[in-house]
Amino acid sequence: MSLRHAILTLLATEPGSGYDIVQHFKQSLGYFWNAKHQQVYQELRRLSEDGWLACQLDAQSDKPDRKVYSLTRAGLAELQRWQAEPAAPNKINDALLVKLYGGALAEPDNLVGELERHRLTHADTLTRLQAIEQQYRALSAAEQAQQRLPYLTLRRGILGEQAWLAWADEVLAELKGA
Amino acid sequence: MSLRHAILTLLATEPGSGYDIVQHFKQSLGYFWNAKHQQVYQELRRLSEDGWLACQLDAQSDKPDRKVYSLTRAGLAELQRWQAEPAAPNKINDALLVKLYGGALAEPDNLVGELERHRLTHADTLTRLQAIEQQYRALSAAEQAQQRLPYLTLRRGILGEQAWLAWADEVLAELKGA
DNA sequence: TACCTCAATGCAATTAATTGCATAGTTAGG
DNA sequence: CCTAACTATGCAATTAATTGCATTGAGGTA
Known part of the structure; x- marks a missing residue:
């Protein structure tokens, strides 16, 4: 699975919320990665539990509150470890x-x-x-x-x-x- | 899921075993469909249970016995039903x-x-x-x-x-x- | 002789992904 | 005014897919 690493990759350049990540997938990045919001939110929770992400609550008055995630040092290390290992050929089911x-x-x-x-x-x-x-x-x-x-x-x-x-x-x- | 329908499609032109199907995926069809043997065998069992496939045992002396599957009338009907409904855009995770x-x-x-x-x-x-x-x-x-x-x-x-x-x-x- | 690949099938456990449902306030359109 | 879409998050159940292990007997290679 590399949804974890897709998320880490996105958050490495800029911290963001689950919603932000889903928007990325829906818009520009949809060509090479897709995931539903349910999966993203769940993965964000797990990544936090694993200590790869830190979460900060961003309270908004008019809109629902946001949870803004950013990479921890361990998260960055994990991302780089993953980048160094060879990627499996892409699976296509059309x-x-x-x-x-x-x-x-x-x-x-x-x-x-x-x-x-x-x-x-x-x-x-x-x-x-x-x-x-x-x-x-x-x-x-x-x-x-x-x-x-x-x-x-x-x-x-x-x-x-x-x-x-x-x-x-x-x-x-x-x-x-x- | 359309592994079921990929299998039905392959068996519609010619009856075959799970092994045959996996070989198809590994060879020519790998470009647009992939599945491991475990998944294929399991799906064949389910398709039989649903009455969409008929199975005939082909006993071989030198090699392991083969289970040769072919479409039932209900299987063909299901395949055509599926063909008539619109396909979702393909999901890419690269x-x-x-x-x-x-x-x-x-x-x-x-x-x-x-x-x-x-x-x-x-x-x-x-x-x-x-x-x-x-x-x-x-x-x-x-x-x-x-x-x-x-x-x-x-x-x-x-x-x-x-x-x-x-x-x-x-x-x-x-x-x-x- | 020992090991590897091919042919052929399968079980069991786990992980990944989808589907359905839920909440709640804001803004835009008919 | 009502409805819909947008922002934002999540739980629970189910289904799809992967991983690991296992069997049997043939033929080829070191």
């Missing part, structure tokens, strides 16, 4: 491809509709990621240097989505042509 | 990108090594998928028509791996250049 694979048994129109539907959300994601890229390009050289690694992960998102769209167009042309 | 994102805290050499290591296995996968593509292209038009949908999923694997490699080269050039 239900859409299963459907396409066995699509001979289904309504052809349904496959096309499904692909077009997914195509829309991928195109949307791409647009969103490219907007973030524009923001990055507008930064000063110094700021860019600081954000270099997150930017490189963003590139993965962009190249990945572009490849997905190219593939989808290939498939849709095939399905509609024949 | 630990390597988490590492890169927070890589400022790590040894830079480690990141490069890690990326190169992963690059090798991705290049390997691409070669393997392209070999399968060549086999497909060597088929007769009629056979190609029959394998059209699985082939389109293979294309996803190929385009996906190519995009991954292009990205990795971009990143490695960046990391080594600066």
